[in-house]
Amino acid sequence: MQETLTLREAQLAELSAIAEHWLAMFEEVGKHREAEFAYGWRERFVQYFSEQIGLGDARYFIAVDGERIVATAGAMLTDGYPAAIHGLRNGYIFGVRVDPHYRGRGIATHLTARAVAFLRERKPWAIRLHASPFGRPIYEKMGFMPTNEMQLKAAGNSPAPSESR
Numbered sequence: 001m002q003e004t005l006t007l008r009e010a011q012l013a014e015l016s017a018i019a020e021h022w023l024a025m026f027e028e029v030g031k032h033r034e035a036e037f038a039y040g041w042r043e044r045f046v047q048y049f050s051e052q053i054g055l056g057d058a059r060y061f062i063a064v065d066g067e068r069i070v071a072t073a074g075a076m077l078t079d080g081y082p083a084a085i086h087g088l089r090n091g092y093i094f095g096v097r098v099d100p101h102y103r104g105r106g107i108a109t110h111l112t113a114r115a116v117a118f119l120r121e122r123k124p125w126a127i128r129l130h131a132s133p134f135g136r137p138i139y140e141k142m143g144f145m146p147t148n149e150m151q152l153k154a155a156g157n158s159p160a161p162s163e164s165r
Helices: 012-028 041-055 107-121 136-141
Strands: 005-009 058-065 068-077 091-098 127-129
Touching (some): 005 107, 012 058, 041 058, 091 107, 107 127
Antiparallel strands (some): 005 058, 058 068, 068 091
């Protein structure tokens, strides 16, 4: 079967399908399982991104084969702290995922480049992302650099550090 890939901006009506890529991305890297998400997360996903896209602060870019979405990349200007206080908004790239059958063809690079271009038009202070092991080489080739961000699991998600006596 001949593949016919189209790379384009997503439509609001496609956000439900994009949510499935969002979930698959987390599950593939072992970060979250659907059972860990609060009930109704898909509806909140669609509502939140519909609002952000409507404001012009977010976009999703997708690759479709026929009518099936096979890759996604999102971009948004951050909201809330610290932007609300400092007046310096950052760009954030998220939800980059390519179906395994379509990997190795430059699709993630192309969609991420479109997301970066969208953000650069909005002149953020910086553009950030969280890289999976799959994505890190792609992002480094695009000029992204590791930062000093660290993470601590919240109570209940991991054992507390032991105290030495």
